[in-house]
Amino acid sequence: MPTGVAMRDAREQLFGAAERVLLRDGPNALTSRAVTTEAGCAKGLLHRHFADFDDFLAELVRDRIARIDAQAAALRDSAGTGTVAGHLTAALTALFESVAVRIVGLVTFRDELRARLRRTTPTGIPVLAEATAMVASYLTAEKERGRIAADADVDTLAPTLIGAGHLLFADGEGGPPEVGAVQKVVTTVLAGVVEGGPVGHGGRRTTS
Numbered sequence: 726m727p728t729g730v731a732m733r734d735a736r737e738q739l740f741g742a743a744e745r746v747l748l749r750d751g752p753n754a755l756t757s758r759a760v761t762t763e764a765g766c767a768k769g770l771l772h773r774h775f776a777d778f779d780d781f782l783a784e785l786v787r788d789r790i791a792r793i794d795a796q797a798a799a800l801r802d803s804a805g806t807g808t809v810a811g812h813l814t815a816a817l818t819a820l821f822e823s824v825a826v827r828i829v830g831l832v833t834f835r836d837e838l839r840a841r842l843r844r845t846t847p848t849g850i851p852v853l854a855e856a857t858a859m860v861a862s863y864l865t866a867e868k869e870r871g872r873i874a875a876d877a878d879v880d881t882l883a884p885t886l887i888g889a890g891h892l893l894f895a896d897g898e899g900g901p902p903e904v905g906a907v908q909k910v911v912t913t914v915l916a917g918v919v920e921g922g923p924v925g926h927g928g929r930r931t932t933s
Contacts, residue, residue, distance in 0.1 A: 735774050738764050740785050747827040752834045757781070782831065783841040789828055790846070790855050796820065797859035804866035809873065809919045813860065813886060814908040820856055821894035822901050828852050829891070857887045867919075877918040885914050 742764035746755050757778045761768045775781040800816050829852055832839055842851045849857070861883035867873040889910045893902050 735770060736784070736788075738766065739771055739774075739781065740788055743781075743785055744824040744827075747824050747831065752827060752831040755782075755831065779835065779837045779841055782835065782838050786828055786832065786838070786842060786851050787845065789823075789825065789852055792823075793820070793825075793852065793855045793859055797855075797862055800859060800863045801866050804863060805870045805872065809864075809867055810908060810911045810915060812863065813911045813915075814904065816860070816863070817886065817890040817911065818901075818904065818907055821890055825852050825856070826891065826894050853887055853891065857883045860886050872920050874918045874920060882914060882918065886911065889914060 739760055743755060743760045746759050746763050750759075757771050758768065760781075761771055764770075771778070771781055775784065796816065796819065800812060803812050829850060832842065832851055846854060848854065861879050864873055864877070864879045864882055868875065868877060868879065873879075890907065893907060893910060
């Protein structure tokens, strides 16, 4: 048991350090030395718990994916309450204000990391694929409750929302976008498919 606790503590310490380096300095700056320096630990700690640096990075990405899975469950459970646009605005903001955007860049940057992740994520871009599934699952739940039009194409809406959200947050130099900007993207994508109320408040656009 003590060994298992120590392993979890080491993983959390190193993952947290890696995320701080990614957010502050970007994928190019993420090295094993940068991670252990940021974590304030011995340089050998990382290699005692992971086969090599790409093994460490693959586990970092999988840890982020697990967090998205937890977020997906909470988002799906919110179906039928509040507004569709409000839930999706909050979900996209929580997703992309985190280290997710930088992790997508990291996966794109490192060929060996992509190859290792293919073993567990055979299709799509890791993180973005899971985020798309999260939004699709939520939209389906709302569709079942009659808050999304029966003919809404969830399989098109979900990647559109994730792609638009990713682009909105990708420019880290200017800081995160305002909530209103995120909501505008969401309501524009959902225009005409969300039932009840004006589109600007998360509802289907109505005409007189």
